[in-house]
Structures are given as C-alpha cells and as structure tokens.
Amino acid sequence: MNKKLVDAMADLDEDVVLAEVKAQKENGTPVLDIIADLQEGMGIVGSRFEKKEYFLSELIMSAEVFNEASEIIGGLGEASGPNNGIFVMGTIYDDIHDIGKNIVTTVMKSNGFDVKDLGVDVPTSKYIEAIKQYKPKVIGISCLLTTCFDNVKQCIKEIEDAGLRKDLKILVGGGPVDENAGKYMGADLVCKDAQQTVDFCKKAMGVK
Ligand code: B12
Known part of the structure; x- marks a missing residue:
C-alpha cells in the first residue's frame, strides 16, 4: 500500500x-x-x-x-487471444455509482472477456433481456447503496422466476456489499475487486 x-x-x-x-x-x-x-x-x-x-x-x-x-x-491492456466468453455487467436500478463497475468492465475486457456493459440504474427487465440475448455463464451486479440491497435481491429473484438462473452465476460487488449482504441478495459470490472477478470467470468459463 x-x-x-x-x-x-x-x-x-x-x-x-x-x-x-x-x-x-x-x-x-x-x-x-x-x-x-x-x-x-x-x-x-x-x-x-x-x-x-x-x-x-x-x-x-x-x-x-x-x-x-x-x-x-490509461488502458489496462487490450484483449489478447481468443474470446474468453461473455460477461454481462451493470449497476442496479436507483444506483448511479459507476467507477467500480467501469474498473471491473475494463479489467475483464483486458483479460479477453466480451463485456456487455448495461450502464447504471439498470432495471431488472434489462438484465433479463441481456441474459436471454447473450446467454452468459456469469453476470455481475454492482451496488453501492444499502438502500438498493433489496433491489438486487428482487432482481435476482425475478431472474430465477424467469427460469434463467439454472446455468447462471451471479456476482455482486460494491463498497458496502459484504458476505452477509451477498447471501441476503441470493448472489453466488461477492467480489471485492476486479481480479477476483477475472479469476472467478476464468474458472466458470473454463479458461486456462
Ligand atoms: C464517489 C461516490 C459517489 C459519486 C459517484 C460517482 C460515480 N460516477 O460513480 C456520487 C457523488 C455521484 C455519489 C452519490 C451518492 N452517494 Co456515493 N459514494 C461515493 C464513494 C465516496 C466512492 C465510490 C467509489 O467509486 N469507490 C471506488 C471504487 C473503485 O470502488 P467500488 O465501487 O467499491 O468498486 C470496486 C469493488 O467494490 C468491486 N466491485 C464494484 N462493483 C462490482 C460489481 C461486481 C459484479 C463485481 C464482481 C465487483 C464489483 O470492484 C471495484 C474495483 O475494485 C462511496 C464510498 C465507498 N466506501 O464506496 C460513497 C457511497 C457509496 N455513497 C453513498 C451515498 C449515501 C450517496 C448518495 C445517496 C449521497 C446523496 N446524499 O445524494 C448519492 C446516491 C446517488 C445514487 N442514486 O446512486 C454512501 C452509501 C451509504 C450506504 N449505506 O448505502 C457511501 C458508502 C458513502 C458513505 N460511507 O456514506 N457517490
């Protein structure tokens, strides 16, 4: 440090x-x-x-x-080699924080992932649409406000209700999101930084 x-x-x-x-x-x-x-x-x-x-x-x-x-x-480096797979990313609705989301997006891209960045204040319908369209193995939801924890929980529930959770891992992150919050939301993993996201996605998508 x-x-x-x-x-x-x-x-x-x-x-x-x-x-x-x-x-x-x-x-x-x-x-x-x-x-x-x-x-x-x-x-x-x-x-x-x-x-x-x-x-x-x-x-x-x-x-x-x-x-x-x-x-x-500056840049974190360009993607090299084959496309490692699709990762859908966004900040949950009612939340406009995007610095952390953008870092994760850039680092994932530089590690060869095809990131579909949905932006900030993303409604559940947009996540569902993106999951149907891109069929990702992993998606990420950023949330910086404790007042939005319930939004993430509801979003994940609706993804499940739409029958889209079976082969999908959901990562959450953002300053105030800890293990307990992640459990409450129903996420698969809480990521504290971009590298953790890359490591998880490489495993989940079978990248060597
Ligand atoms: C900068 C900032 C703002 C900026 C945001 C600008 C922008 N373009 O993003 C502005 C001024 C807009 C803002 C507004 C507000 N903010 Co603000 N903000 C912050 C602050 C100081 C820093 C956030 C940040 O960028 N951190 C740096 C990045 C790099 O870290 P990060 O986001 O955590 O991301 C990393 C990891 O968490 C992880 N990660 C993040 N997301 C994800 C997602 C996935 C899927 C994965 C895998 C990983 C991952 O990887 C990232 C890179 O390592 C935080 C303090 C904090 N402790 O976070 C408060 C904070 C989040 N804000 C807070 C508040 C209260 C607000 C406001 C309500 C203030 C107000 N009265 O209006 C508004 C809400 C606006 C809204 N509706 O969203 C509170 C929230 C408190 C709470 N309990 O919920 C905080 C915690 C400050 C505090 N301690 O009180 N804010």
Missing part, C-alpha cells in the same frame, strides 16, 4: 494524487495496485461523508479526482 496516495485521495489533494499516480506508473507499479490504493482512499472519503466531515460536493470531487487519475493510468 502507498500511504501517500491513499491519504492524498482521502484528503482530495488532487495535485498530489495525480503526481503520485504518474510516478507510480513510471516506476512500473502494477495498475491494479494503484487502483487498490485509490479505492482505499475513496473508502475513507465515504467514512468522512458518513461522519459529516465531508458533504456531497466532496463525494463529487472524489469521483472527479479518481477519473482524472484513471486517465493517467
């Missing part, structure tokens, strides 16, 4: 964040390690918001700093 980067992200010190990300990239630090530090800093931003030390404007600012840092990090 790079404490300087984590603290600068938490303090929304844009200049330091950007300089540090640039330096890390030049030093050859793995991209996923840089993202993990930024993610940790964002977690602290969230805690400060909860304690009312930060307000909505700081949340918005944190997203901007994160996105600028992502631009410096």
Whole structure:
C-alpha cells in the first residue's frame, strides 16, 4: 500500500494524487495496485461523508479526482487471444455509482472477456433481456447503496422466476456489499475487486 496516495485521495489533494499516480506508473507499479490504493482512499472519503466531515460536493470531487487519475493510468491492456466468453455487467436500478463497475468492465475486457456493459440504474427487465440475448455463464451486479440491497435481491429473484438462473452465476460487488449482504441478495459470490472477478470467470468459463 502507498500511504501517500491513499491519504492524498482521502484528503482530495488532487495535485498530489495525480503526481503520485504518474510516478507510480513510471516506476512500473502494477495498475491494479494503484487502483487498490485509490479505492482505499475513496473508502475513507465515504467514512468522512458518513461522519459529516465531508458533504456531497466532496463525494463529487472524489469521483472527479479518481477519473482524472484513471486517465493517467490509461488502458489496462487490450484483449489478447481468443474470446474468453461473455460477461454481462451493470449497476442496479436507483444506483448511479459507476467507477467500480467501469474498473471491473475494463479489467475483464483486458483479460479477453466480451463485456456487455448495461450502464447504471439498470432495471431488472434489462438484465433479463441481456441474459436471454447473450446467454452468459456469469453476470455481475454492482451496488453501492444499502438502500438498493433489496433491489438486487428482487432482481435476482425475478431472474430465477424467469427460469434463467439454472446455468447462471451471479456476482455482486460494491463498497458496502459484504458476505452477509451477498447471501441476503441470493448472489453466488461477492467480489471485492476486479481480479477476483477475472479469476472467478476464468474458472466458470473454463479458461486456462
Ligand atoms: C464517489 C461516490 C459517489 C459519486 C459517484 C460517482 C460515480 N460516477 O460513480 C456520487 C457523488 C455521484 C455519489 C452519490 C451518492 N452517494 Co456515493 N459514494 C461515493 C464513494 C465516496 C466512492 C465510490 C467509489 O467509486 N469507490 C471506488 C471504487 C473503485 O470502488 P467500488 O465501487 O467499491 O468498486 C470496486 C469493488 O467494490 C468491486 N466491485 C464494484 N462493483 C462490482 C460489481 C461486481 C459484479 C463485481 C464482481 C465487483 C464489483 O470492484 C471495484 C474495483 O475494485 C462511496 C464510498 C465507498 N466506501 O464506496 C460513497 C457511497 C457509496 N455513497 C453513498 C451515498 C449515501 C450517496 C448518495 C445517496 C449521497 C446523496 N446524499 O445524494 C448519492 C446516491 C446517488 C445514487 N442514486 O446512486 C454512501 C452509501 C451509504 C450506504 N449505506 O448505502 C457511501 C458508502 C458513502 C458513505 N460511507 O456514506 N457517490
């Protein structure tokens, strides 16, 4: 962990964040390690918001700093070799957080998966349509708001009721989603980062 980067992200010190990300990239630090530090800093931003030390404007600012840092990090590499399979991804309805979803999407693509990104605020009908159309073995639902846990649960239930769960694994993720929340929602696995998603999908889709 790079404490300087984590603290600068938490303090929304844009200049330091950007300089540090640039330096890390030049030093050859793995991209996923840089993202993990930024993610940790964002977690602290969230805690400060909860304690009312930060307000909505700081949340918005944190997203901007994160996105600028992502631009410096640049591409995570292009897909190589054969298509490893389809992965459908989206953020659940009533939730517009998309930074984590976009990271998972980019990392999955760079590992050769064909990602169908449904966007944010995705209604159940859109997931069902995508499952019928693309027949994925795995789908992902991002959820950053505890108030949306029931939406994910309901969405998964409706996918099941439509008879589409049999050969389908459902991954969930997002800051506040822990093991208990995942169980409550009826998901197969809670993923804390993009690499875990890649590892799971490689196994599920029989990729060596
Ligand atoms: C940035 C931010 C915002 C930005 C989002 C910008 C954007 N384009 O996404 C803005 C300002 C819009 C925002 C708005 C709000 N936010 Co907000 N936000 C955050 C913050 C600080 C960071 C989120 C983030 O991007 N993290 C960095 C990314 C990289 O991490 P990540 O999302 O967790 O993703 C990683 C993993 O979790 C995993 N992953 C994520 N999703 C998935 C999905 C799958 C399938 C898989 C496999 C893996 C996976 O992989 C990712 C990469 O490693 C969090 C704090 C936190 N702790 O998360 C609060 C937080 C999520 N927000 C919160 C709140 C309350 C709100 C608002 C309601 C505030 C308000 N009063 O309006 C609104 C809600 C808007 C809405 N309807 O969605 C609360 C939620 C609390 C709760 N108990 O539910 C949090 C936790 C802050 C807090 N502690 O209070 N927010």
